[in-house]
Amino acid sequence: MRKLLFVVAAAVALVAPRVVLAHHGWGGYLDAEFEISGTVVTPVSLAGPHATMTIKGTDGHDWLLTLAPPPRTSAAGLKDGMLAVGTKVTAHGHRSRDNNKYEVKTERVTIDGKTYNVYPDRT
Amino acid sequence: MQGSALGHFMRESGLWTYAIVNLAHVLGIATLFGSILVLDLRLVGVGRRIPLSALSSAIVPVATAGFCMAAATGVGLLATKATEYVGNPFLLIKFPAIALGLINVAVLKRTEAWRAHYERDLTEQEQRQLAIMGGLSLVCWLTAITAGRMIAYW
Numbered sequence: 001m002r003k004l005l006f007v008v009a010a011a012v013a014l015v016a017p018r019v020v021l022a023h024h025g026w027g028g029y030l031d032a033e034f035e036i037s038g039t040v041v042t043p044v045s046l047a048g049p050h051a052t053m054t055i056k057g058t059d060g061h062d063w064l065l066t067l068a069p070p071p072r073t074s075a076a077g078l079k080d081g082m083l084a085v086g087t088k089v090t091a092h093g094h095r096s097r098d099n100n101k102y103e104v105k106t107e108r109v110t111i112d113g114k115t116y117n118v119y120p121d122r123t
Numbered sequence: 124m125q126g127s128a129l130g131h132f133m134r135e136s137g138l139w140t141y142a143i144v145n146l147a148h149v150l151g152i153a154t155l156f157g158s159i160l161v162l163d164l165r166l167v168g169v170g171r172r173i174p175l176s177a178l179s180s181a182i183v184p185v186a187t188a189g190f191c192m193a194a195a196t197g198v199g200l201l202a203t204k205a206t207e208y209v210g211n212p213f214l215l216i217k218f219p220a221i222a223l224g225l226i227n228v229a230v231l232k233r234t235e236a237w238r239a240h241y242e243r244d245l246t247e248q249e250q251r252q253l254a255i256m257g258g259l260s261l262v263c264w265l266t267a268i269t270a271g272r273m274i275a276y277w
Contacts, residue, residue, distance in 0.1 A: 028276075047134035048141055048203045049275065070138040080135075 029094035029105045036063055036104060037090040046070040046080040051118075053078075053109075055089050057102070065091050065106040068118040076118040078109070087111060130202040141203060148196040152271075154189025156264055158182045166257025168250075176241045211277050216270035224263030231256045 038055035041062055045052050050066050051073035057063045067073045074080075083089065093106040108117040124130060133140060162182045165175060201208065208214050231237050234256075236249035245253070 045134070046138055048207075049145070070141065074138055 026094060026105060028097055030097055031094070033092070034095040034104060035090060035092045036095075037088070038063060040083045040085050040087045040089055043085065044073070044078050044080060044082045046074055046078075051078065053083070053089075055091065061102045063091070064103040065093075065109065066103060067106050067109075073118050076120070077116045078118065083111065124202050125205040127202055129199055130205065133199050133203040141200070144196050144199045148193055148200060151189050151191070151193030151196060152268060155186050155193055156189075156268060158185040158189060159260060159264060162186070163257040163261045166253045167261075168254060175245070179240065208274065211274055213270040213273040213277055217267050217274065220263050220267040220270060224260060224267060227256055227259050227263060231260075 036055070036057045036059070038057040040053065041056050042052075042054035044067070047070070049069060051070050052067060053065045055063050055065060067078065068076065088111070090110040091104050091106045092108050092110070093104045096103040096105075107119045107122050108115050110116075133144065159182065162178055164170065165173060165178050231253070234252065236245055236252050239245065239249070240253070
């Protein structure tokens with residue numbers, strides 16, 4: 001019984017971190033800094049585990065900007081429903097490792113020369 | 124589901140709503156799994172010197188409360204952005220695992236062995252029957268928890 005528990009625990013310990021890296025935190029995103037400009041498609045939403053917004057990139061794709069969790073995003077100055085559709089936005093962060101996924105884990109967004117830094121401890 | 128009153132509440136009632144409901148969900152799961160783990164291990168054969176009826180009468184109400192708490196808050200978490208989870212494969216593992224876990228409970232409660240364990244010692248065969256169901260229960264809840272946690276990482 002003890003041996004069995006040990007084997008199960010070891011298997012979980014080996015496999016879990018790899019899966020966990022897939023999305024949350026920064027592991028699911030490329031290390032390289034990434035920047036995309038575009039216009040707002042879906043305004044800021046402070047709902048769920050992470051705040052989000054969507055922009056139509058200059059490359060023609062709709063990019064999902066995954067922001068910080070809602071309280072932190074709000075503290076950075078991005079409020080729910082902010083930015084009219086069509087507002088010009090530049091997002092800076094890290095894009096998804098999945099090439100077919102147009103998602104940026106966003107560290108900061110710049111609107112009209114004003115920067116909203118949702119992860120101020122990251123450069 | 125997303126358009127329901129619950130969905131609106133989850134999205135529009137404050138910055139910390141999701142986090143707090145998520146916390147309650149985790150507490151519900153911890154209560155359910157923490158308690159059922161002890162009972163299932165006993166059914167499988169760990170700690171035989173403890174009378175089964177003493178364990179079950181203490182554990183079943185706690186596990187039931189944990190399940191209800193997890194289920195109620197889980198509906199809220201899902202309703203927040205239900206459309207985002209469409210096509211998430213872990214959801215398709217989690218919900219059948221929960222369903223199977225509940226069916227297992229329903230079947231167990233109808234067995235002669237379970238009914239009798241409050242009043243008398245069980246025969247070897249009855250113990251084996253309950254051991255299988257205890258093992259299945261562990262597999263179901265562990266699968267549900269694992270798949271549930273992975274939903275966020277898809």
